[in-house]
Amino acid sequence: MAVVSHWLTRYVVAAILVMIAFFSRHALMHIIGGELTPFITFFPIVMVVALVLGLGPGIFASAIAAMMSAYYIFPPVGQLRYGETSYIYNIIVFIGMSMLMCLFAWLYERIRLRVSHLEAEHAADKVRRENLEGLVNDRTAELEEKNRKLVEEIAERERTEAEKRKVEAQLAQTQRIEALDRFAGGIAHDLNNILYPIIIDLEGLLEDEPKGTARSDILDQILKAAYRQRDLVKKILSFSRRSEQVLEPVHFRVLLEDAINFLRSSLPRTIEIQLHINTQSDVVMGDPVQIQQIIINLCQNAADAYASQKGTIEIRLANTHIQPLYAYQGMRAGDYLKLTVKDTGTGMKPEVMARVFEPFFTTKGIGKGTGMGLSIVHGIVKGHGGAVTVESEEGKGSLFTVYLPVWHESEYQRQVYHGESAPQVKGSEKILLVDDEEFIISSLKRTLASSGYRVVALTDGHEALKEFRDHPDEFDLVIADLTMPGMTGIELARKILEIRSDIPFILSTGYNNIISRQEAESFGIRELLLKPTGAQELRNAVRSALETRY
Template sequence: LRLIVGSIALNVAAELSFTRYFGVYDFFNELGHLFKIAAYYLLYRAVIVTGLKKPYHLIFRTLQQSREELGTANLVLERHVQEQNTEIVRRREAEDALSRQSRWLQVTLNSIGDAVLSTDTKGRITFINPAAADLTGWQPEEALNRPIGEVFRIKNKEIHQPSEDIVQKVLQEKRISALANHTVLITRQGREIPIEDSAAPIVDSEGKVSGVVLVFHDVSIRKTAEREREAAVEFLRLANKARTSQDLLRMAVDFFQRQSGCRAVGIRLEENGDYPYQCTSGFPDEFVEIESRLCEQGDRGTVIREGSGRPALECLCGSVIRGSIDASMPFFTGRGSFWTNSTTELAAEAAAAGLNIRLRNLCNAYGYESVALIPLRTGEERLGLLQLNDPRKGLFSAGSIALWERLVEYLVAALTKSRAEESLMRSEEELRRHRDHLEELVRERTIELEERNRQLEEEISERMRAQEEKIRLEHQLIHTQKMDALGRFAGGIAHDLNNMLYPIILNLQMLAEEPSTDETRHRTLHLILGAAYRQRDLLRQILSFSRPDEQSLKPMGVSELVRETVAFIRSSLPSTIEIRLDITAERDTIQGNATQIQQIVMNLCRNAADAIEPHTGVIEVGLANADLPRRLATPQMRAGEYVLLTVKDTGTGMTPEVMSRIFDPFFTTKEVGMGSGMGLSVVHGIIKGHGGAVTVESRPGQGSMFSVYLPVTAEKPEGLRLKPCSTPREGEKRRVLLVDDEGIILSSVSKVLKIMGYEVTAAPSGPEALALFSERPDAFDLVITDHTMPQMTGVELAARITGIRPGIPVILCTGFSEAVNRERLRKTGISELLAKPADMQELQDAIERVLDRREEEDSAYGEVRASAASDGPER
């Protein structure tokens, strides 16, 4: 039994050995076979020993029992072997997955753009990817197991001190941490690279920190862009403060000297073909004096030029300005700049290579090693160059030169703008000296230019506002010209109407003076004559529209005038608009002009009707008395009693914005061509001229009400006075030559003059009158002539007549007296100007004035002659 059990144990050991082998000749494979051989040996030996000692049936019984036990053990063994095989397969799959993940992680870390380092808890590098190797300058195989401080050397650029150990900080705090600003990485070669960095702890599945991973990247490009942006903003801010191009140059030199750190900076600009220094800082005076001129000069100091007409610039500065460079050479840039970090080495290398770079030796002689020449140009125009010099070597880099080239573009733009503005200012100043009447315009333009220098961002909007203002003024000018033309047209109409009204007034006066017992006829004539006078006043208002003049004010009653005006307006309104009149004023006498008061009522009613149309509505016109207490008095309205004229409508009303502008000239809410915008402006002016005031109440959709206050006067209104015409003094039968091309006027005036007692000779034209006068110059005491006549005007006739008989009184009648120059009339011999249509009294007064003046002159002349005659014998 012991042998059988031992055989079974060896079989189990053999199977376990087979589960551990990996190759045919593996140790565990050989050990398993040895266990198998030993197991078979014990089994055979047990069979032999048992067969010799026990009976046959006992042997097989024991074998039967052993076989059952062996079967049970074999099942257990098979299950155990299966479990072991499953575990081995799982472990192999896990190892394969871990291997794949490790390879993927390795590829990923090597492929990302950021630099990655990892360390153990002692700060030794356990991993470094290619990006980190490139930045630090350490190869991965060299960096592994080195202290982090040896490979990852960092410092704070602002304070020039080593930065804190970020690995130790993360290990202590066990949280993500970042580097401070202004951190630079010092590479293995000693180069400084600005970086941004973050570090995080590496935590295993049990929560233990096994190391630190650092991720960092180069921010040189971003730092350069930020520096360029900050420099550009600062330059533009300073350039905006510069008032002149020289201020701009001084600012630019200081700016580039501060930004570059160079000891000496200068700017050359074109001047008379050469490129002298216009502004420098840091250069010795003798250096500037010697180096200022670039071009060769002739005997007379003129610049020597090449066959193409360009100045002869043989030095390196001239080559940079002209753009005559070889961009393949390392000391030239693609934009045409020159730079070197050692003039000594450059000169030696150029001499050894046989290159003629024409670098002036004076820079090197004064100890300048780092030299940069950056051209200033705009398009094809070469303005000059920016020169940067410093005695230190290695001051420049390709990046810094590129930065200066970009900043120089701002300098060129600002310089071009400043020069253009200065040129414009000089031109405007010259224009102002030669054209004095444009002085104000030039001043405004100069102020505008100064303002644009201070606020460049408002330039476009200022121009747009100026253009809008110009358009507005042009529209206003066109409107003014239109109104002027309308005024001239109105004046022409008034002239013709005056000619028509003249004989009407005269004939009415003659009829009114005829004796009659018919009171109705007499009253009718007075009414017609009053209407004619109002018509005359209206025509004079039309004439005043074409040539505004101060209107005379006299006491007048308002009630009857308002009643007549409303009646006239009612006939012109559509049937959809009702007009109501309510007159309660007991004291309605004001100092006013009837035509202008009528104009107020008509304008306000017309506007009210326009606000109602095309709908139905009501216009209410009221006239009442109103008292203004002293406590409510203003400089415009004194305390006292007023006539209150109100015009109220049920129209559309007005917004506060519209209501604030309704009295502005040319302001209108009507469509183009439907209104001039002058109606309420004229009304406002008339009311002010009468010492009154106007107020407005309105709301959108609720109509409007205008209230006009006119001060009451204690004077009595003038009635229609018909003065009896005086007749010539006895024994003085005066002879009048009357000239007019209008037959009815000629007839009417002749009749009036005859009634007055004058002898009248009538002539229908200037030539006929001149012929009559030429035949008998002494047959006339007075000439009355119309102004506007065909063939010969009244002025021409007067000049011809006074040429024949100097001193004869001449009265010129005109329907448009405003168009006549009174001073010029006196020089032509005209004694008096009579405005049509004149009544009989005005005609008589004019005749008496000129005849009285003539008598006074004759009397004075007679006294002088008598005095001269009496003094004659004594001499």
């Protein structure tokens, strides 16, 4: 290591050190009283110079030491004897040894510097390696955190997508069922219009026919077939939520337990029913008969899922709260009763599950099902302001969930329905009868005329309004169909009541989704008659409406 940077200074320092060594030799010789070889005097200095000041100053110091040894140390002292071999030999040996010492010192320094450099590089590598390991660990931790967040984000996105697909599927199913709802309502309306005169005329014919005759039996069989058709239409109306409902506060638990007791006696004993109830409030605003129909239909469907007629139906009833974000199928946010019916039967494929609430859709064999059970459940639940969902996996079973809003007394507005029939007596009053269907008009007119009433039958609302406007005091009652071209029954009722507010008005309809009894009463309509009625029900409604005049 050269501690002196300037080259001239290093050479001057080298010469000074050699001179100091020379004078130190003389001083030591006086002290010890004898001779000292030049090697002991100069070699350490030459090595120190070479180590400290570098190879050049070391060689320079060797040359000076050789010259001083040749003149002052090698005999004869004070003379230069270049002709003598021993003299030259001494000088060469001295110079060679000095140069060798310089070379050794230089090599040592080079090796030391190299080792120091390598150690420094190793230390630097170690630091870099530690820093790199730290960076790698930090980066690894950062990547692991990002990877964790990415996994969570992917999982959340998959959950969101799954929820989105579920909501879209529910929406598509709801829209499809709503379309079927409208379609079923239209069919029911047309069927009711067809059944209306058939039932009334058959009842009239049976009244005139002696009992026990072949003709009477034939008419009775036809009438029973018409009644069966009417019951089927009622099922369709239950699906489309257009059937008459008697809503009242009911304890769902009581209805559930009664239905379960009935099912235990009707289902095979190999099918076990497990009931779990955990509710604080079980009161709902509903139709007791229809609510029990929901329970029975779902349990019957679960029982049918067991091909071997052996298994378990698990029924649970609990309270739940639906948040606005999770409200679906027209549900409002709020408190609900949650009824679940679970089986571990055959389950359903996705394409079957997508159509399970459609009317007349069934996977059962011929004669084993009408395909109306679950569609009726859907219609009843929707009619009660709730929702029904299904989860199923082929081979593992199905889970049906029904949500019905919990009843709070402050929200209750009781629906009033007419119950007792009017006395079944004949009359002589004059009735204005309006319906756009000719065959309905003729049947109703014949039935009412047979009861003593005078009937003016018209098929156009405008014509009926003109007839009433011309003779307002001649009529005692008006009967009109709800859905007529040109002028609806409601419009006709409003205009007639403007002319004469005390005239009783009966509105007849194939389904009551357009207007309820309360709405009809708000227009001044006395009775809402649902097709297809029988002859006696028609007479009772007429008599009841006429008696309200007094």
